[in-house]
Amino acid sequence: MKHLNRLLVAAILFLGIGVANAQDENNPWAIEVGANAVDVYPTGTSEEGRVPASIRGDIFDEYFNANDHWNILPSVSRLAISRYIGSGFVFTAAGSINRIDKLGDVAVDDLSYYGADGEIKYSFKKALGSSWFDPSIGVGGGYTWVDDIGFGTANALAGVKFWFNDYLALNLQSTYKRSFEDTYGITHFQHSAGIVFQFGGKDTDGDGIYDKDDECPETPGLAEFNGCPDTDGDGIEDRNDACPNTPGLAEFNGCPDTDGDGIADPQDECPTVAGLAALNGCPDADGDGIADKDDACPNEAGPKANNGCPYQDRDGDGVLDKDDQCPDVAGTVANKGCPEVSxxxxxxxxxxxxxxxxxxxxxxxxxxxxxxxxxxxxxxxxxxxxxxxxxxxxxxxxxxxxxxxxxxxxxxxxxxxxxxxxxxxxxxxxxxxxxxxxxxxxxxxxxxxxxxxxxxxxxx
The missing domain is CATH 3.30.1330.60 (OmpA-like domain)
Incomplete structure (x- = not known):
């Protein structure tokens, strides 16, 4: 049996390490701080173990008789750490201490009690669709020392958590611990009540915001944008920023207006020179309705038909340059501005x-x-x-x-x-x-x- 005890402790330790390193990282850890009560009475009347059958009742007999049967240490006496495994399962490693001053109805000298347990529990919270009521059942194993005599146990448990919010809950649990040692083991119930603090989670992009709260879980971002980035730092998150790599203004969906003409750069054909909306952001210095970049005479008003230049007659022959086939040689109107051969x-x-x-x-x-x-x-x-x-x-x-x-x-x-x-x-x-x-x-x-x-x- 001693070898069985050692094997059980090793198995529990292995299970704790293995589960803690192999779980879904998107689910949180939890720490529980509370108190425990030990009761040997309602465990059955067999002659096994250190407690005589004469001072024990049938299984679950006087199960809630706390005054006569429960051993309670009036202080923090149980600590546990849990990790959500997935699909409703939780692994818990727990340690507890107590003082035994009664076995059933019989008073005894104070006996020390130490317990180390590993548990796998299934939570019904998600199955029930509840946000606060979280009942569970589970199995596990552990090692218990009573008055410096240790023995392994196989555990069965049931409990319920009452969640106050996403991070804080009250946990009530009762665990049946069946001793592996027929001669010096003590089969007993251990009841516990504690406050659970939930924490931790997966942060894929490393921005300090857990994936469950991160709207952009694969891209580092800012808390103010629920984990989404603002690459150009203009206060507009990239998802809503039409120019995510260039600082801009909210009125232009995150795009800049370099020349300050009220037209965002992507729509501005002349983004560095203030212009008019009617000309797609380009200026018209002479006010002839032709953008300077397309105006052959940007400082002199002229019609579009003459490339923005005023009509001229350079050779003075009475035929405007726009109609003159020989604009630099005087000609006749009949010959389209070109000279006639005499x-x-x-x-x-x-x-x-x-x-x-x-x-x-x-x-x-x-x-x-x-x-x-x-x-x-x-x-x-x-x-x-x-x-x-x-x-x-x-x-x-x-x-x-x-x-x-x-x-x-x-x-x-x-x-x-x-x-x-x-x-x-x-x-x-x-x-x-x-x-x-x-x-x-x-x-x-x-x-x-x-x-x-x-x-x-x-x-x-």
């Missing part, structure tokens, strides 16, 4: 073109004509809205087909050269007329020389 200009162009020289019988332009062609290009560029046609002509010598091809090639050669020195090719066309349009007689050498020419005309 008869005198065409004559000047032809005076130059008649001096263009080609290799004999070919379309290759001779180098001495390059300067003339540059003069022609310069004049054409002064009329950017005009289109010109280059005409090739020959004398009557040779076949018609040969003269037609030669005139085509020479006109095209002039057109191509003008494009190489800066003329827009889309403004030029070329055509050959062969010998069909003479301007002098082909009967004389002088007449034939006049007929071999390049002319320039205005293409309508």
């Amino acid at each position: 008869v005198e200009i065409i004559k000047q162009l032809n005076d130059y073109s008649k001096t263009i020289l080609f290799d004999l019988g070919k379309s290759t332009i001779r180098k001495e004509s390059y300067a003339v062609l540059q003069n022609i290009a310069d004049i054409m560029k002064e009329y950017p809205n005009a289109r010109f046609e280059i005409e090739g002509h020959t004398d009557s010598q040779g076949s018609d087909a040969l003269n037609q091809k030669l005139s085509n090639d020479r006109a095209a050669s002039v057109k191509d050269y003008l494009t190489t020195i800066g003329m827009d090719g889309n403004r030029l066309t070329s055509v050959g007329y062969g010998e069909s349009r003479p301007i002098a007689t082909n009967a004389t050498k002088a007449g034939r020389q006049q007929n071999r020419r390049v002319e320039i005309s205005l293409k309508k």
Whole structure:
């Protein structure tokens, strides 16, 4: 039996350590401080143990006879610590002391009493749906010393807690302790009453707020926000902060208004410059309804059609710049603000073109004509809205087909050269007329020389 006692103590110790380290951390611990009473009378009339059967009654006989049978030490005589295991189960480790001065109805000299017990109890509180009434039943084991003689016990218990709030309760409990020792053990009841203080719990994010009270249990936060964070420290918790990483104002759901124009930065297209709500927070210095960032003339009022600039006529030709295809060159209204090519200009162009020289019988332009062609290009560029046609002509010598091809090639050669020195090719066309349009007689050498020419005309 001695070996059984040692085994029981070791088992209780192992159970206490194992349970305490393997439970649901989201449930609290509890400490109980109270008093206990020991009664050997209502335990049955068998001859087992140190207490004679003659001074014991039947099981539960005179169970509540506190005056005659209960041994009570008038002081704090029981301490217990409990841990909620889960699913309604609680583990408790308890220690108690007492003085035995009566065994049943028989007075005895004061005997010392020490008890160390482990208990597993099932609470009906959740099953009953109650917030304050908490009955329980349980089993356990322990070791008891009476007058320095120790013995192991198997325990059965029933109790009830009355919760005043989430942390404080009154616990009433009665435990039947059946001795393992048939010769010197003492089977008895131990009753207890104590105040329970509940504490502890799981704090997943380590912010000092238990998960059961933490609305953001996986993110460190502040007590003022029930455990939720305020990353930017603006007094608005992240859950309600539209800009959680940038300090802002409550009126803008936690977003800043850097330029103070009453428009939150995320909606402000110009967040660093005070502006107008109608322009999404951007300024309009000239008040023309066009944001400065989109206004080509931010300090001069002008219509949107003119990019915010006032209408102008830089060349003074009576055509506003917005409609003027040649805003820097004076022209005519009929020609959309561009200058018109006069008869005198065409004559000047032809005076130059008649001096263009080609290799004999070919379309290759001779180098001495390059300067003339540059003069022609310069004049054409002064009329950017005009289109010109280059005409090739020959004398009557040779076949018609040969003269037609030669005139085509020479006109095209002039057109191509003008494009190489800066003329827009889309403004030029070329055509050959062969010998069909003479301007002098082909009967004389002088007449034939006049007929071999390049002319320039205005293409309508």
